[in-house]
Every structure is written in structure tokens, then in C-alpha cells.
Amino acid sequence: MSRILELELQPEAFVKMRKLKFLKFYLPCSCGSFQKTSKVFLPRGLLSLPDELRYLCWEGYPLKTLPTKFYPRNLVEHVMSFSHVEQLWKGKQTSRAKNLENMHLVNCTNLLELPSSVQYLEKLTHLDLRLCKKHRFLPSLYKVRSLTTLTLSDCSILFSLPEISSNVRELHLEGTAIEEVPSSIESLCQFILLSVEDCARLRNFPTAICNLRSLEALSLSDSPKITTSPEISGNIRVEFTRNCNRSSSIVNRCSRLVIFPEILETMERLRNLDLSGTALKEFPSSIENLNWTS
Numbered sequence: 001m002s003r004i005l006e007l008e009l010q011p012e013a014f015v016k017m018r019k020l021k022f023l024k025f026y027l028p029c030s031c032g033s034f035q036k037t038s039k040v041f042l043p044r045g046l047l048s049l050p051d052e053l054r055y056l057c058w059e060g061y062p063l064k065t066l067p068t069k070f071y072p073r074n075l076v077e078h079v080m081s082f083s084h085v086e087q088l089w090k091g092k093q094t095s096r097a098k099n100l101e102n103m104h105l106v107n108c109t110n111l112l113e114l115p116s117s118v119q120y121l122e123k124l125t126h127l128d129l130r131l132c133k134k135h136r137f138l139p140s141l142y143k144v145r146s147l148t149t150l151t152l153s154d155c156s157i158l159f160s161l162p163e164i165s166s167n168v169r170e171l172h173l174e175g176t177a178i179e180e181v182p183s184s185i186e187s188l189c190q191f192i193l194l195s196v197e198d199c200a201r202l203r204n205f206p207t208a209i210c211n212l213r214s215l216e217a218l219s220l221s222d223s224p225k226i227t228t229s230p231e232i233s234g235n236i237r238v239e240f241t242r243n244c245n246r247s248s249s250i251v252n253r254c255s256r257l258v259i260f261p262e263i264l265e266t267m268e269r270l271r272n273l274d275l276s277g278t279a280l281k282e283f284p285s286s287i288e289n290l291n292w293t294s
Contacts, residue, residue, distance in 0.1 A: 006039050064086045065085060082108070085105075088105070112134055122144065126148070177201050188212065
């Protein structure tokens with residue numbers, strides 16, 4: 001594809017490819033950045049896609065929706081980054097995607113929302129909606145028991161987070177418009193990472209989140225309205241700024257942070273602490289648990 005100048009497909013292009021299981025149209029990458037304009041054109045639309053598809057990757061997909069004559073019952077991985085879709089599937093199509101495990105819709109800037117039937121994708125493990133700038137609503141994912149990674153980074157008009165599966169391990173909310181993290185997140189028994197970097201509207205979040213024994217990383221950088229921070233236990237890496245390594249806890253540019261969190265266990269891995277730009281007035285006695293070594 002990287003050497004093809006232009007490819008124009010007819011609406012019937014895939015009608016006779018009934019047994020096709022793998023389809024990939026990708027955008028070439030040059031010097032670390034993607035060419036965002038697809039070389040594949042569908043001037044008269046697309047009639048259908050093969051129902052036997054297991055893997056569908058169509059970066060830069062040019063139409064507003066997938067063809068109605070496509071029943072993704074065999075689809076396992078779906079990649080449509082940088083596409084023009086406004087509506088992914090209609091309800092019945094989504095509910096038939098029973099085998100779907102990975103869905104990557106990065107930088108689909110016209111995508112408004114996912115259908116509510118996405119909650120019935122029982123095998124879905126990864127859902128990536130990064131940079132979907134117009135995406136404002138996410139249906140409940142509570143029933144999606146296999147979901148482990150949910151990425152909503154830079155969905156800049158996403159104001160709220162729905163209920164999510166208790167098996168989620170990583171939740172990326174960087175650059176969203178959320179005002180609070182729901183308290184139900186405290187029940188995520190396998191949770192290891194929460195990132196709420198650059199959440200300008202975020203004020204507070206459940207402080208008991210750090211009671212989760214599985215939690216390893218909590219990133220709060222560039223969220224200026226946060227006024228309180230959760231207690232820190234020894235197994236958690238807390239990051240308050242970008243470009244922070246695993247041995248640093250940097251409480252930077254949290255201008256309304258006035259209370260430093262309790263440090264419940266000795267932080268043996270901590271080497272650097274930067275408190276510039278905060279409104280801290282005092283430290284708890286547990287500050288002694290910052291066990292620095294030269």
C-alpha cells in the first residue's frame with residue numbers, strides 16, 4: 001500500500017470474497033508520524049464486507065459508517081484509526097460481534113459515540129478511543145467482563161465515565177473533561193494504573209483508591225483543580241507530572257493542592273520529590289517514610 005499512489009474501489013469490491021479472513025489497509029508512517037490521508041477511495045460507497053473476517057484494519061476509512069451488509073460475528077480485531085466514521089455499527093451489528101477482543105479507533109475525529117450494544121461484547125479486552133475529539137458519551141461497560149484496558153485519552157469533550165467492568169486493569173483518562181472519578185472505581189480488584197493527567201476540570205477523586213493492593217501507578221499531572229491527594233502506600237507509584245520516571249514522585253503544577261497525602265509505608269524507590277507550583281502549607285508526620293538514600 002505504501003507504494004500505491006491511489007486505489008479506487010467499487011461498491012461490490014468484496015462481494016465475491018466471501019471467505020476472506022484478513023483485510024488490512026494501513027496508513028504509511030514516515031519519520032515517526034502517520035500520513036493521515038488514505039490512498040483508498042470509495043466514491044460510490046461500499047456495499048458489503050466479508051462476514052468471515054477475523055481481522056479488519058482500515059486506517060483512514062473514508063466513509064461515515066460501515067456497510068449495513070456486514071455481520072461481524074467472526075471479527076476478533078478491529079482497527080479503524082484516523083477514519084471518517086461518525087457511526088461505527090448499528091445496534092444489531094454490534095451485538096453480533098461476539099468474538100471481538102480488540103477495538104482500536106484512535107483519532108476518529110468524527111466519531112460521536114459508540115452504540116449502547118457495545119456492552120454485550122463479552123470478549124472485548126482492549127478498547128482504545130484516543131483522540132476521538134467529538135466523542136462525548138460512552139455506554140456502560142459494566143457487563144464487559146473481559147475488558148482490561150480502557151483508553152480515552154484526549155477525548156476532550158467526554159465529561160463523565162460510565163460504570164466499567166471490575167476486571168479493568170488500566171484506565172487512561174488523560175486530557176478528558178471529566179470532573180470526577182466515580183467512587184465505584186474502588187471496587188476494581190485487579191486495577192494497576194490510573195492516569196488523569198491534564199484533566200483541567202477534575203477536582204477530586206476517591207481517596208480510598210489507594211487501598212487497592214493491586215494499584216501500582218497513579219498519575220495526576222497538570223490537573224490544576226485537584227485540592228486533595230490520596231494516601232500513598234509503598235506499592236504505588238504516584239506521578240503528578242509528565243516525563244516522570246518510576247523512581248520519582250513529582251507534585252508539579254497542581255496549584256490548588258494544599259494537603260500532602262499520608263505516606264503509609266516506606267517509599268524505598270523514591271529518589272526525587274518536586275513540590276513547585278503547589279499550595280502546600282505543611283507535611284504530615286509520615287513524611288519520614290520518604291526513605292531517601294544517596
